[in-house]
Amino acid sequence: MNVFAVSGIPEVEPGDDIAALVEERVDLEPGDVLLVASTIVSKAEGRTATLDEFPTSPRAEEIAGRLSEISGEEKDPRFAQAVLEESTELVMEAPFLLTATRFGHIGVNAGIDRSNTGDADLLLLPKRPSESAARIRAGLSLDVPVVVTDTCGRPFRHGQRGVAIGWDGTPASRDWRGERDRDGHELEVTVESVVDELASAANLVSGEGDDGLPVVVVRDWEFGDHGGSDNLFRSVEGDFVRQALRGWEFARD
Amino acid sequence: MNVFAVSGIPEVEPGDDIAALVEERVDLEPGDVLLVASTIVSKAEGRTATLDEFPTSPRAEEIAGRLSEISGEEKDPRFAQAVLEESTELVMEAPFLLTATRFGHIGVNAGIDRSNTGDADLLLLPKRPSESAARIRAGLSLDVPVVVTDTCGRPFRHGQRGVAIGWDGTPASRDWRGERDRDGHELEVTVESVVDELASAANLVSGEGDDGLPVVVVRDWEFGDHGGSDNLFRSVEGDFVRQALRGWEFARD
Ligand SMILES: Nc1nc2c(ncn2[C@@H]2O[C@H](COP(=O)(O)OP(=O)(O)O)[C@@H](O)[C@H]2O)c(=O)[nH]1
Ligand SMILES: Nc1nc2c(ncn2[C@@H]2O[C@H](COP(=O)(O)OP(=O)(O)O)[C@@H](O)[C@H]2O)c(=O)[nH]1
Ligand SMILES: [Mn+2]
Ligand SMILES: [Mn+2]
Ligand SMILES: [Mn+2]
Ligand SMILES: [Mn+2]
CATH class of the missing domain: 3.90.1660.10 (CofE-like domain)
Structure with a gap:
């Protein structure tokens, strides 16, 4: 699996065509996955404020x-x-x-x-990042999956990492249910969020600073012959942490 | 950045020397990062039960x-x-x-x-995975960072992804504090957990099933000229989610 940033992307402006900005700078190949930082998707969509x-x-x-x-x-x-x-x-x-x-x-x-x-004070996330991903994908001359990424923190562990916030042309996850481990047992770890793993891989080469590398290509990686699932964001009913936080109040000690 | 699995690793047994198992099958190069699934670290350390x-x-x-x-x-x-x-x-x-x-x-x-x-019912995690990483690293003929990985779930998002549970020879995170963005502002997203991002990248090629690929090499990636931090696991004092869960009780409705 090869993960590389596309160099030479300019400062992105409202109305810019991200698919074109990318394809002017890299020859995409069949099987590639294109990862685009939400920051430039937002800029292109005029989500500055x-x-x-x-x-x-x-x-x-x-x-x-x-x-x-x-x-x-x-x-x-x-x-x-x-x-x-x-x-x-x-x-x-x-x-x-x-x-x-x-x-x-x-x-x-x-x-x-x-x-x-x-130039703006704020950059809001794209309104519907999976639709943004679909629009970028539709603008490409070669059909490859597109993932819109962001960087964010998480409970239990310090620090931030790349995550997917939108995707199109690939399931969000590999569903291993029904598959077997090396010893023939059915698998317990059932759903692997590959779009998040791809976003994390991309973040290793994009960074968080002034590198100017908002677009990453993952080449020679295969989703493989697995079931797929598009369920990435938990709803509150299935998220016990979210439920616990509902009843919790920060108190300084 | 190139991410590839080392092929031909056998079923790992208690007492096996993971460094040797790896170096018999791949020529490590300066700058590589070696990622090892906790499952084989545990097997080698006799953590079956x-x-x-x-x-x-x-x-x-x-x-x-x-x-x-x-x-x-x-x-x-x-x-x-x-x-x-x-x-x-x-x-x-x-x-x-x-x-x-x-x-x-x-x-x-x-x-x-x-x-x-x-053959065992259970496989416990390595007792001290960063010490396991250090031992594997010390056994290598070429000094490269070693990360011990696992797959686990998370709040807010469905599915599992690769994470680091131990590491040696690299900081856990890139600390961007004090660095600037493209517009000269000081950065807010300050700490990027690169060991977790590396573990996620590795998991894309290891998978969760019977592929038999517990060892991954990341080549041509640079930590870069950034501060480092080894703080990966939040303590309860700094983890509001953990605090909220302390006071929470599951109730079926
Ligand atoms: N070329 C270019 N790079 C940008 C632009 N905006 C951000 N970047 C780069 O994109 C990468 C990710 O930036 P970041 O602010 O972390 O975006 P986020 O993770 O989507 O919030 C970094 O390498 C930035 O330097 C832009 O308009 N043009
Ligand atoms: N060659 C080999 N592969 C193994 C062994 N144990 C597990 N694997 C493979 O290692 C990868 C990760 O396995 P997994 O059970 O998800 O490990 P975990 O993420 O560390 O809990 C998969 O490709 C497994 O097939 C072993 O003893 N030998
Ligand atoms: Mn962001
Ligand atoms: Mn970022
Ligand atoms: Mn495990
Ligand atoms: Mn796993």
């Missing part, structure tokens, strides 16, 4: 006030408002904002970025 | 009884006992057992496997 676009509600002021108090730093209620508007549920309100986005992804601050945003 | 080795405590019987009731399937209290003995804390007791292992990793059933276990 300024804080002034978010006049604050009392709820946003309450949240920002509490976060300011906890952190000892002034938090902008307009940013809290932006997060609220991007979210369908607040999973945690303090000591940071963890929310569910409209498309099901759970992330800190609804995945709104304040780095690599170009 | 039978259920009879775990005479049950009342606590294990209580846990297994509750899990049997919830699932409608008979759960073996000896298995619950094995999980208890591998763990320092029960993070969740129902509807499944989520625990912290002695070395800090949080996983379902303390990461005990019941597939790819060879």
Whole structure:
């Protein structure tokens, strides 16, 4: 499996055609997977914003006030408002904002970025990243799967890693159910989220800084002869951690 | 970045020298990273077990009884006992057992496997996977970083993915703090867990089944000129999800 970044992608502007930007710089081959950082998908889709676009509600002021108090730093209620508007549920309100986005992804601050945003204050996630992936895929002259990625943190482990937030042309996961291990037993680890694993691999070469490498190609990797599943984001009914967080209150000690 | 599995590794037995098994089959190059599935590290370290080795405590019987009731399937209290003995804390007791292992990793059933276990009922995780990684590394004729991997699930997202549970010869994470984005702003996403991203990349070629590919080489990837951090497992004080789960009780509706 070969994982390489596409070099020479310019600063992406609203309306840019990502498929064209990519294919002008790399010859895709059958079987490739194309990974695109959400940051440039958002830029192309005009998902930049300024804080002034978010006049604050009392709820946003309450949240920002509490976060300011906890952190000892002034938090902008307009940013809290932006997060609220991007979210369908607040999973945690303090000591940071963890929310569910409209498309099901759970992330800190609804995945709104304040780095690599170009001239804007904020970069919102694409509205429907799997549709973004489908649009990019449809624009390619060679049909390969497209995965839109982001970087985010997680419970239990420090640090962030690349994840998929949208995908098209591939199932999200390999479903190993019904398959056998080396000893003939049926498998217990049943569903392998390959789009997340691909996004993590891509992040190793994209990085988080000023490298300017938002597009990665994975070549010579095979999904293989497995079942597929497109279920990536847990709903609250099946997510005990989310349920537990609903009943939990941050308390400083 | 090139990611490939080492072919021809036999069924691993207690006492096997993993470094030798690898170097007989692949010429490592400077800059490579070697990823080894915990399953063969455990086999080599004799971490197989039978259920009879775990005479049950009342606590294990209580846990297994509750899990049997919830699932409608008979759960073996000896298995619950094995999980208890591998763990320092029960993070969740129902509807499944989520625990912290002695070395800090949080996983379902303390990461005990019941597939790819060879002749044994159970395969326990290595006792101290970073020490296992160091031992494998010390046995290599060329000094490269070694990462011990496992597959596990996570909150918020369906499915499992490869993660690092031990590492040696590399920091766990790239620390981007103090570095700049494309627009000159200081970075917010500060710590990138590269050992987890490497483990995810490796899992794409190892799979979960009978492929027999427990060893993966990552070639032509660079950690780069970044700070490093070895902090991978959150402690309970810094883990709000773990705190929330402490106060939570599963209730069937
Ligand atoms: N060429 C180019 N690279 C960009 C642009 N925006 C971000 N990047 C690069 O894309 C990669 C990922 O950036 P990051 O901010 O982590 O994106 P995210 O993970 O999608 O939030 C880094 O290498 C950035 O330098 C852009 O407009 N053009
Ligand atoms: N050659 C060889 N492959 C093994 C052995 N045990 C497991 N595997 C393979 O190692 C890979 C990972 O196995 P898995 O059970 O998912 O390990 P885990 O992720 O560390 O729990 C799969 O390709 C298995 O077929 C072994 O003893 N010898
Ligand atoms: Mn982002
Ligand atoms: Mn990123
Ligand atoms: Mn395992
Ligand atoms: Mn596995």
